[in-house]
Amino acid sequence: MIINAAKCVACGNCTYICTMGAIHIDHATRRATIDADTCVECYACYNGMSHEHLPAVLVRAVRGVLKLLRLRFEPEPDICPTAALEPDELVWPRIVRRAFSDPRVPHASTGVQGRGTEEVKTNDVSGRIQRGDVGFTIEFGRPGVGVRFHEIQLMTRALTAVGVSFEKNNPVTTLMSDPDTGSIREDILNEKVLSAIVEVKVEAGRTQEIIELVHAVQKQMNTVVAIGVGARCDEDGGETDIAGRLEHLGYRLERAKTNAGYGRITNELRGQA
Amino acid sequence: MTNTLHRYGNAESFDDDFVVFAMPSKGRSDEGCVPKMKRFLQMALPFGPVNLGDALHGGAFRPCKDANPAVHWQRDLTPDFQAVIDGVDAYTTVAAVFDQRDKAEAYMAAVKEADLGLCINISTSVEGGKRCCCAAGGARHSVGYSLGFEGATEKLPDDQVLTLTTMCGHGMVSAGFARKMVDWVKEDRRTPEQAAAYLAGFCSCGVYNPSRAKRVLEQAQHPSE
Numbered sequence: 338m339i340i341n342a343a344k345c346v347a348c349g350n351c352t353y354i355c356t357m358g359a360i361h362i363d364h365a366t367r368r369a370t371i372d373a374d375t376c377v378e379c380y381a382c383y384n385g386m387s388h389e390h391l392p393a394v395l396v397r398a399v400r401g402v403l404k405l406l407r408l409r410f411e412p413e414p415d416i417c418p419t420a421a422l423e424p425d426e427l428v429w430p431r432i433v434r435r436a437f438s439d440p441r442v443p444h445a446s447t448g449v450q451g452r453g454t455e456e457v458k459t460n461d462v463s464g465r466i467q468r469g470d471v472g473f474t475i476e477f478g479r480p481g482v483g484v485r486f487h488e489i490q491l492m493t494r495a496l497t498a499v500g501v502s503f504e505k506n507n508p509v510t511t512l513m514s515d516p517d518t519g520s521i522r523e524d525i526l527n528e529k530v531l532s533a534i535v536e537v538k539v540e541a542g543r544t545q546e547i548i549e550l551v552h553a554v555q556k557q558m559n560t561v562v563a564i565g566v567g568a569r570c571d572e573d574g575g576e577t578d579i580a581g582r583l584e585h586l587g588y589r590l591e592r593a594k595t596n597a598g599y600g601r602i603t604n605e606l607r608g609q610a
Numbered sequence: 611m612t613n614t615l616h617r618y619g620n621a622e623s624f625d626d627d628f629v630v631f632a633m634p635s636k637g638r639s640d641e642g643c644v645p646k647m648k649r650f651l652q653m654a655l656p657f658g659p660v661n662l663g664d665a666l667h668g669g670a671f672r673p674c675k676d677a678n679p680a681v682h683w684q685r686d687l688t689p690d691f692q693a694v695i696d697g698v699d700a701y702t703t704v705a706a707v708f709d710q711r712d713k714a715e716a717y718m719a720a721v722k723e724a725d726l727g728l729c730i731n732i733s734t735s736v737e738g739g740k741r742c743c744c745a746a747g748g749a750r751h752s753v754g755y756s757l758g759f760e761g762a763t764e765k766l767p768d769d770q771v772l773t774l775t776t777m778c779g780h781g782m783v784s785a786g787f788a789r790k791m792v793d794w795v796k797e798d799r800r801t802p803e804q805a806a807a808y809l810a811g812f813c814s815c816g817v818y819n820p821s822r823a824k825r826v827l828e829q830a831q832h833p834s835e
Contacts, residue, residue: 353786354812381782385812387673387681411799413682414790415673415808440613440780440814441666459635459729460752474754476616479781480772482765531781548757555761562761563616567754574740574749583755590755591621594614595739598751599722600729603639 338376338383342368344421346396350414351382351422356438356531357483369421377483377531378427379438387413388420430525433486437508437530456504456536457567461600465538471579472538472567473547477560479532484560486512487526489533493519495554496537499546504536541568544582613665613779614705614733614817615756618772621735627777627822628714628738630654630721631663631705632728639727640701646726647704651695653724654706657717661689661707663816667697671810671820687807694816709821711738715745722746733817773826778813787812795827802827 340351340360345368352360352369359375360382362368396418403410412418427435436442456474457466466472475492478484489509496503497519503510514522539547548564555562568579580590614629632650634643651662663669670689674681698704708714714732721730732739736755743750759766766772767785774788775781791805800808806823829835 353790354784355786356781356784358784358786379782381784381812381814384814385673385782387677387811388675389677389679389681391679410682413685413808414787414794414800415811416677416681440782455633455635455729457752457754458631458633458731459638461729462635462638466752472754479616479779480759480766480775481781481785482762552760558761560762561759561765563759564757565615565754566757567752569752570750572749574743574751576750576753580736580755583757588755588757589620590736591619591758592615592617592624592734592756593736593739594731594733594754595736595743595750596752596754597718597722597730597732597743597746597748599725599727599748600635600639601727602635603727604637604641 338371338378338380339423339425340369340371341421341423342366344393344419345369346393346400346419348412348418350412351386351417353414354382354386356381356481377438377529378431378435379531380435383422383424384441385415386422387416389416389418390420391418393419430528433525433528434530437533457596458594459600460569460596461598462602466567466569468569469541470538470569471541471544472536474534474536474565475551476532476534476563476565477558478530479561479563482560483529483531484533485527485529486521488558488560489535490519490521490526491557492551492554493521493535495550499550501537501539504538507534507536509533509535541578544579545586548586613815615754616759616776616779618769618776621737624735624738625711626709626825627734627819628708628711628742629705629733629817630708630714630717631703631731631733632726633703633731634701634728639729643701643728644698646728647698647702648695649724650721650726650728651698651704651706653720654717655691657708657713659706660709660821661810661816661818662691662694663705664694664698664702665815666700666702669810669813669816669818670694671807673811687804703815705815705817707817707819709819715742718742718746722748770826770830774809774823777818777823779817780814782812782814783809783818792827792830795831802831
């Protein structure tokens with residue numbers, strides 16, 4: 338993302354909007370400025386703000402007069418008055434930032450908007466997580482902290498060291514130079530993204546082992562981690578196996594997403610008709 | 611995409627937060643999915659959703675890319691549900707957000723009856739999800755638990771701000787903006803309802819719950835009540 342200096346009137350609205358706190362008002366130039374290393378190209382500023390297309394000269398003049406009078410116009414907080422935010426031409430490896438940070442950009446690997454795969458959300462037709470399995474989504478960087486790939490690599494290498502393999506269609510997996518060791522492409526290791534998700538599936542009996550491993554590795558990381566744990570329910574909709582294991586580890590299970598089981602494989606049915 | 615899973619709060623705080631979403635499975639149920647997703651959204655309207663969303667085009671609270679200067683004095687912040695329904699034109703995830711359990715349960719029952727073939731999930735408290743599935747006359751198929759936030763949690767904002775930001779699971783609602791809205795509401799510069807609508811506009815898939823945000827902002831405004 339870039340801010341067109343000819344248009345920017347330094348109103349400051351975008352500085353609050355930035356998910357990474359990468360935008361500030363440069364008092365020397367009197368323009369909003371983006372710290373390119375901190376910016377994750379999430380496009381929240383460009384996509385989320387409303388835009389006016391007022392002439393910058395006019396807005397600066399009005400702001401200047403009000404300032405002289407010690408008055409201040411309180412604009413709507415989500416508007417860029419001069420449409421000064423402009424998408425940049427992103428090239429590799431920086432383009433990876435947007436792929437993992439702007440949820441409207443589908444990953445070429447999964448076709449799914451967002452940072453992971455369908456995981457348990459389509460389990461009723463994919464059958465990815467069976468009874469006796471447990472699926473983990475280990476997410477880094479969210480909310481509002483961000484993560485660099487060299488930190489994620491700490492986790493992926495630790496997971497492969499205990500014989501865990503990754504979901505093949507997951508965007509992080511597709512960026513590994515060697516999935517057998519959990520190594521990620523060297524040219525993206527310093528790229529910062531808003532969040533990234535590593536997905537693995539193991540036998541339910543390894544639940545505690547994986548969580549303890551994540552706990553150990555996250556101490557070496559300078560970001561936040563959010564673990565999601567997916568399980569297949571019994572015929573009657575009950576699920577006590579994985580929940581019991583998690584509660585035994587001290588977790589209070591407050592929130593979940595629940596697959597209601599209404600899905601069907603309609604593509605194949607159509608082909609058979 | 612775990613965009614509704616890791617909302618901050620305890621189970622009781624999700625009593626006004628029910629996100630029902632539909633997702634075709636790539637290669638399994640995505641053929642002809644557009645009219646089904648439109649129907650899923652249309653069906654929600656009689657049940658009084660507080661937001662609708664399409665992961666590709668956004669939610670019912672949308673920014674305006676050609677705003678008139680009068681917007682600073684006269685702003686329509688009402689959700690545009692029809693724009694979400696009309697905008698669905700390709701494979702995506704669609705969502706309907708409710709702030710009352712009975713509405714979510716009734717909607718889930720209607721969706722089950724419609725037999726769209728799409729994968730239907732509800733994101734709320736563990737018990738709330740179980741009850742909604744049960745009320746709709748079915749058994750849960752799978753469940754994904756949130757274990758909350760760990761690691762460098764000292765980098766996270768305070769509880770109120772975190773509650774507001776994590777309702778956009780993609781992280782498009784910044785802590786800085788949420789904090790600013792809390793301050794503005796406290797200073798009576800905007801109403802909680804207006805501030806909630808501003809926040810919801812940044813959620814790029816329309817799963818933000820403006821009703822829950824309004825409650826949180828009201829609590830910030832009147833902490834002793």
